[in-house]
Amino acid sequence: MTISRRTLLAAGAGAGLLTACGGNTGRGDGVSGPSLSQWYHQYGEQGTEQAVRRYAGAYRKARVDVQWRPGNYDQQTAAALLTAAGPDVFEVNGPTLDQIRGGQVADLTALLEGVKDDFAPAALAPKTYDGRIWAVPQVIDTQLLYYRKSLLKDAGVEPPTTLDALVDAARALTDRNVKGLFLGNDGGAGVLGGTPLYAAGLSLVTEDGKPGFDDPAAARTLGKLHRLYADDSLLLGAPSDWSDPSALLQGLTAMQWSGLWALPQVRKELGDDFGVLPFPADGAAGRPAVPVGAYGSAVSARSGHREAAKEYVKWLWVERTDYQRDFALSYGFHIPARISLAKKAGRLRSGAAADAVRFATDHGYAQPLLWTPAGQTAYQDALSRIIRNGADPARELRPVVGKVSAELDRVRKKP
């Protein structure tokens, strides 16, 4: 069969029309109002993308175009917020203090009127600045220490409850084929961040806005992390990093620091042969530490439809609790940001999941809003040198305290 040029042109025009009409933009029938663009970072769990498109499609007061954005999402949104062509509504692991001070995000305080107390304080605190709320928390994520019960039992090791016990356990569990502990391929400098400080009873930034680690206890605790490296107890160079539980599941390590999101996969592969722990306490003033973070929904201050965008955020993340529960628990594994929803969630009431929720509630800490990227880089670099190079912790922390103090002075000035 030969295809004439006319047939080919007609087919091309038809395909073009179909393309123009197709694509799941989340637009429902009979929708009035403006067009809103909503950005999400790419979730690893299957079904999440379809779910958020379904929520957007159900909204009647605006056409919502959902964009599912793989890659370096934080950098993408940061760049997009500089222009008016960015999203109207977007998911954000923040916003950062500079984004708030730079007037890049809209004030959403009014959206939470009457329901503010139902949002977990640890999730809401980093989204609050000057008494105003700049993003509505969607879900809470947390990080935990996963361990293989059978491997610990074979080695005669008890689940560690102090940092010293963790160091000893990691050494006892290490042999030629299995390492004791996996804290990420960088030895833990990136993922642990401030967690060891909180475990020592300290903090990244104090309540009155000063560096929270200008204390000999900080150097003592961080120095112990180098012992893990020096003992050769850490798994380094695994094919996937800490956020993926593969190293634990493949038997490369006996203990791994990972996220709550890994729990369903770990349970599926290991059954009951695993447990979870918080980062263990260190020193007399120490306490277990569990970092918590929350992706939130924010509105771009440059949006041409700011009020409509706020209304949509209120509808989805304040009013539609059924969608919020579905989003947190039906695809991945997260703690709903609303206390009332978290209490009702059956999947979080037993086993390791219940332990994780308890740890997050009792020992959870969120990275303070005043902890700026410049301070974080300086701190992480110092931590990396302490862990891997065996650098003197006290000497490494001194310039970091100076850098963080300067950053705190900068952000305290009115813009």
Next chain:
Amino acid sequence: MRRWRALWFWVFVGPFALGLALFTYVPLLWSVALSFFDAHNTVTPTHFTGLDNYTAMLRDHAFLDSLRTFLVFTAFIVPVTYGCSLSLALMVNRVRRARAFFRSVFFLPAACSYVVAALVWKMSVFSGVRFGLANTVLGWFGAGPVAWLASPDPPWYWLVIVTVRLWLQAGFYMILFLAGLQRIDPALYEAAAVDGARPGWTVLRHITLPQLRATSAAVVLLLVVNAFQAFDEFYNLLSDARGYPPYARPPLVYLYYTALGQGQNLGLGSAGAVILALVVAVVTVGQARWLRLGRTDGDG
């Protein structure tokens, strides 16, 4: 007639000149201007700060460390790549049979992307676990697994970075040297043979290398600029979601995080970019003068 010619010149060249001005020169000048202003989370200059961004950048240990690391990297990778690609060119040039085959074999890696090569190196060849290729080989000799990318002491990560860069680049520069070698007049070698010069080091030193001076200068120039612009393999080998290890952070990566990452300090990032551009310019001009680039033998 001349007017038509001018018109056609601008019809063809105009769009490209406009694109170059809009997307290269304007941002460049804008960036230089921005480096004198406080520009957090904005590309619009706000508060004039003079040289504050420059002094802050020059006092920033992370930036200075990255510059130092890259000066060492450049000082190492440039002669090594030069030596490898020249050796390959000399070998391939001497081969009498299957010359095209050998040229293709050595040139093919140049067609591979840095991202793909870096991931192959990271995940299969130099994976830190016991079943990585390099660790499997070490295991045959009874040695334990080495964390190639996570060990600053000894700095095994350099082995990974240098080998992937050599594998990707050496073939390309080999082709440049081959072109240079084929332009050398055979009569020079014949005359040398008649004068009793033995083939080998003497001929290489007194005929081949001097005749390749122009090619060498171009190759070294490209290598220096490429070394300072290294980003892809460093990013894909060493970065993770939380950032970058301080021991091998390229200046470009640091500036990326400062200006475009969560930092969003575009004034400070611009100052860093200007400093980096000046360092590259000074090194490039220095090596061009050293190699007497652009001069003929008659020039003083």
